[in-house]
Amino acid sequence: MKGSHLKERNLKVIKGGLQITHKSAWLFSSAFATNTRLMGVFVVYIHWAAERPASDSELHQFFYIDAEEFGLESYRGLSDNNADALYEAEQSMLGGLGGTKSDLSEKEAIFLIQKYAALAKSNGALPAGKEEFSFILARPAVLAPLEEIALFYKLCVPLETNEQLINYFLMRYFSKDLEAIRHLSVKPMSMSAAPNKHSETLCKNTIEPYVNPSGTSFLCESLIENSNRYQLILSEIYLNGKKISHFNIRSCFFVSASEAAMMLGRPEYITVYELLGDVNETHKAIAKLYPGALQKMQEGGCLFLQFKNNNDHLKEAVYRLNDDIRGLFYITEYGQLIAVAYSLLAINRIEKELQMAIGATIVPTAKYEFKESVFYEFMQGEFTEFSEFMEYLNEFDPEE
Numbered sequence: 001m002k003g004s005h006l007k008e009r010n011l012k013v014i015k016g017g018l019q020i021t022h023k024s025a026w027l028f029s030s031a032f033a034t035n036t037r038l039m040g041v042f043v044v045y046i047h048w049a050a051e052r053p054a055s056d057s058e059l060h061q062f063f064y065i066d067a068e069e070f071g072l073e074s075y076r077g078l079s080d081n082n083a084d085a086l087y088e089a090e091q092s093m094l095g096g097l098g099g100t101k102s103d104l105s106e107k108e109a110i111f112l113i114q115k116y117a118a119l120a121k122s123n124g125a126l127p128a129g130k131e132e133f134s135f136i137l138a139r140p141a142v143l144a145p146l147e148e149i150a151l152f153y154k155l156c157v158p159l160e161t162n163e164q165l166i167n168y169f170l171m172r173y174f175s176k177d178l179e180a181i182r183h184l185s186v187k188p189m190s191m192s193a194a195p196n197k198h199s200e201t202l203c204k205n206t207i208e209p210y211v212n213p214s215g216t217s218f219l220c221e222s223l224i225e226n227s228n229r230y231q232l233i234l235s236e237i238y239l240n241g242k243k244i245s246h247f248n249i250r251s252c253f254f255v256s257a258s259e260a261a262m263m264l265g266r267p268e269y270i271t272v273y274e275l276l277g278d279v280n281e282t283h284k285a286i287a288k289l290y291p292g293a294l295q296k297m298q299e300g301g302c303l304f305l306q307f308k309n310n311n312d313h314l315k316e317a318v319y320r321l322n323d324d325i326r327g328l329f330y331i332t333e334y335g336q337l338i339a340v341a342y343s344l345l346a347i348n349r350i351e352k353e354l355q356m357a358i359g360a361t362i363v364p365t366a367k368y369e370f371k372e373s374v375f376y377e378f379m380q381g382e383f384t385e386f387s388e389f390m391e392y393l394n395e396f397d398p399e400e
Contacts, residue, residue, distance in 0.1 A: 025051040026059060026135060031109035036099035037155035038168045038180055039311060040068045043093050045101075046109050046136075060086060061133060062093045063113060068175050068199065071119025075129040088291065095292020096307040098324060102154040110141035111151070152183055159242050160315065163207050166218055166237055167314040169244050174200040174224050174233075186243045195231060195252045200224040204264055205319040210236070217246075223255070223263055230260040264320065265372040269347035272386045273337040273354070273362040282337060285358045286329050293329070298379055301332035326350075328375065334384045337362055340375045 026048035036042045043064050050057040058081050064074035076089050104112075113136050120126050143151065159165045165184065172180035173189070176199050181189050204223040209216055215238070222233040232255050238246040255263075275282050286304055287295070293304040306327045313323035327350045328340035339354065341347035354362065366386065378389040 027051055028106040028109075031104040031106065032101040033104055033109075033112065033155055034094055034097050034099035035102050035155055035157045036097045036311070037067060037152065038157060038172065038184075039097070039099075040171070040175060040177065041066050041097065042099070042155055043097065044104070044109060044112050045090070046113075059132075060089070062089055063116075063133075064093055065112070065116045067116070067179070068177055070123055071116040071121075072113065073120065073127060075127045075133060077129055077132045091291040096294055096305070096324075098308055098311040099157065104151075104154070107141050107143065108147075108151050108154070110136055110139050111143050111148075113137070114141055152179070156183065157311065162218065162239060163317050163319075164315045165239065165242055165244070166207055166220065167202075167205055167316075167319045169237070169247075170205055170220060170222055170235075171202045171314075173247070174202050174222070184244055185247075186240050186245045189244070189247060193247075193249050195224075195233060195249065196226065198226055200226045200231070201321065202319070203230070203260070203321045207317045207319075214238075223260060225260070228257060230255045230257065232263075266320070266342055268370045268373045268375060269341050269344060270368045270370070270375060270386075271339045271347060271351055271364060272366040272368075273339070274365050275331075275335045275337060275362055277361040279331060279333065279335060282331055282358065282361065285361070286331065286337075289353065289357045290329070298330075300334075300379065300382075301330055303379065304329040304331075330375075330379060332384075336385060338375070338378075338386060344369075 027050070029047040029049050031044065031046040033044045034042045041064070043062060045063075046061045048059040048061070050059070058079065060078040060081075062076040063072055064076075065071065066073045074093075076093060078085055078089055113133065117126060117137055159168070169181070169184045172184065173191075173194070176191065176194070176197075178191070201224060202222060203225050206221045208219045210219045218237045218239070220233075220235045220237060222235065224231050224233060231252055233249060234251045235247065235249045237244060237248075283302055287293070290304060290306045293306040296303045296305070305325055306329070307324050308326045311324060313319060316323075323342075326341070326346060328338075330338040330340070332338070337354075339347065339350050341350055351364070368390075374389075374393065378386060381389060381392070383389045383392070
């Protein structure tokens with residue numbers, strides 16, 4: 001799920017000479033939110049203009065919101081109209097969410113910031129940069145009940161398939177997201193049948209139609225996780241239009257981490273490149289090629305996670321948590337670039353993109369197809385080259 005990846009972004013405020021206390025007022029210009037609320041996270045953007053224009057008369061604000069638990073989690077503000085800086089800020093905040101933008105009114109935008117700032121305060125504190133958006137928290141913004149419902153719809157992707165509805169519902173149900181559950185259900189849904197009181201992550205879900213005397217229902221097999229403890233939930237769901245009308249958990253039992261890994265297994269395609277130039281230059285080139293990718297520093301190098309530009313994987317009868325990842329790019333400190341994808345089509349496209357963008361500074365040396373994921377094992381090991389890792393795997397190959 002995208003929220004799980006994006007919580008690891010190490011975002012910070014970029015100071016741009018803002019002197020809010022010197023302004024008489026900020027006037028609302030425009031705002032939008034991503035329609036990714038059903039993923040548990042979304043971003044709000046607000047553009048302000050100073051009532052008394054000066055050198056820093058524009059204010060662009062990005063708010064990263066975790067609707068499940070942390071509320072207003074990260075903030076980024078820019079005080080000028082530099083197109084490159086705005087694009088970089090937007091990509092860093094929105095690039096991995098896979099949603100589209102929904103326009104907001106001033107009242108709607110302020111309401112959302114105040115609502116999730118209150119949640120953040122209840123969980124500890126507001127994010128860095130709160131001085132830059134403190135004026136928002138002081139403005140009145142009250143929505144009528146119907147206005148709140150209309151706003152929630154703005155934050156949600158339109159549901160097109162039964163599978164999409166069921167996957168979103170189970171994701172929100174196991175995470176104990178009561179607001180979203182109400183939105184997706186015909187009537188208030190009791191949480192008394194939930195297997196645990198704490199929030200769990202939906203790692204995988206399989207949906208099958210089931211015809212019975214009461215009509216057509218859907219049987220679901222859901223793998224959920226919390227603190228590396230896995231459970232397999234078997235449930236039955238009835239629909240009424242694009243809403244959940246009935247939900248019943250038939251059975252629930254724990255499975256081991258190794259059993260969970262087998263359930264989550266999928267093919268993995270890896271292409272290895274040797275770097276002809278400087279590692280830092282390759283790092284810059286990948287960051288430029290995939291500006292929305294999440295960057296994570298590892299002991300042996302830097303990992304880029306590039307996400308798909310939509311969340312259409314929730315429309316499938318088999319949902320996996322990491323199916324929103326389009327590709328991985330690992331630049332090792334020893335001078336290799338490892339490209340990873342989960343389909344032959346995806347790795348072929350990635351190879352073409354790399355060849356066109358930075359082909360003069362990288363040389364492909366090997367291509368692999370694995371029946372299950374091995375990349376993270378390589379990254380967590382102490383191997384200087386991928387060929388060493390392959391030798392290690394072959395030593396434990398029962399066919400050798």
